[in-house]
Amino acid sequence: MTGTPVLQLDGVAVRYPGRGFRKAPTTVIEDVSFEVGHAETVALVGESGSGKTTIGKAVLGLTPVSAGRVLLDGRDITHLTGRARRLLSSDLQAIFQNPYGSLNPALPVGRTLAEPLLTGSPLPRQEVHDRIADLLRRVGLPEDAADRFPAQFSGGQRQRIAIARAVARQPRIIICDEPTSALDVTTQATALELLTELHNTLGCAYLFITHDLAVVKEFAARTLVLQHGRIVEEGPSIGVCDRPQHAYTRRLVAAAPVPDPHLQRKRRQQRTEAEATAG
Numbered sequence: 001m002t003g004t005p006v007l008q009l010d011g012v013a014v015r016y017p018g019r020g021f022r023k024a025p026t027t028v029i030e031d032v033s034f035e036v037g038h039a040e041t042v043a044l045v046g047e048s049g050s051g052k053t054t055i056g057k058a059v060l061g062l063t064p065v066s067a068g069r070v071l072l073d074g075r076d077i078t079h080l081t082g083r084a085r086r087l088l089s090s091d092l093q094a095i096f097q098n099p100y101g102s103l104n105p106a107l108p109v110g111r112t113l114a115e116p117l118l119t120g121s122p123l124p125r126q127e128v129h130d131r132i133a134d135l136l137r138r139v140g141l142p143e144d145a146a147d148r149f150p151a152q153f154s155g156g157q158r159q160r161i162a163i164a165r166a167v168a169r170q171p172r173i174i175i176c177d178e179p180t181s182a183l184d185v186t187t188q189a190t191a192l193e194l195l196t197e198l199h200n201t202l203g204c205a206y207l208f209i210t211h212d213l214a215v216v217k218e219f220a221a222r223t224l225v226l227q228h229g230r231i232v233e234e235g236p237s238i239g240v241c242d243r244p245q246h247a248y249t250r251r252l253v254a255a256a257p258v259p260d261p262h263l264q265r266k267r268r269q270q271r272t273e274a275e276a277t278a279g
């Protein structure tokens, strides 16, 4: 990778305090280090509970980091809070799984999209208006969507609104935490196409958190594999998915559903073999 990475994690650990009398803290993430380069798409995969969302939250300042550093364009943002953290929003954005919960139901869509444009160094009123129209067009929604409320849209359309909000300030990187998991298969494909198109036109980097390996190969240039809060394998997505090196990655790949029944059978067999090897 050339130049300063957009995002860098250096030995990051997250520990949650133990519950109850004298309960030891739980280490959820341990010594996690990786980089995301300019306009790079990096996937973070792992089983449920492996710590993917916790890494996303650590980057976004939504959970305290117990050790290590998070750098954005070379700047240490690990412990930034309050206004300093909010000012990062022009460079660091997020899209979450649930388009129902991530939009303020009381705000018309136009106000939701205006928020990031008015944070930090606010844009002039007319420019905000024009940018909102442009954002709605980019994500395939009609201009009058600005006057409507989230409840008046379908799940896929709401995720488009969330995507429009995330790209409004043309951030350096977007943390996408399972952004398509709550959508049906067709809407999922459309949302991924939209994210790819925006990546190609706007040039933002993505850290794409998912448990769906089929998405990984299509969408991300590089993949990080997380097991019990540690990265166990890392490399170009095609290599990680087609020639996994670590036994855990092999199990993940073998467990991923595939549309071809013959291939599915072969995968099942590979999974049994991988489980036998892992003991």
Ligand SMILES: Nc1ncnc2c1ncn2[C@@H]1O[C@H](COP(=O)(O)OP(=O)(O)OP(=O)(O)O)[C@@H](O)[C@H]1O
Pocket: 016, 026, 028, 046, 047, 048, 049, 050, 051, 052, 053, 054, 055, 211
């Ligand atoms: N606030 C918290 N307090 C204590 N433990 C937590 C907290 N949040 C998450 N955990 C634990 O941290 C571990 C990792 O959770 P995390 O949500 O990061 O996993 P994940 O890989 O994103 O899982 P999924 O794919 O199911 O979303 C889990 O064991 C979870 O129970």
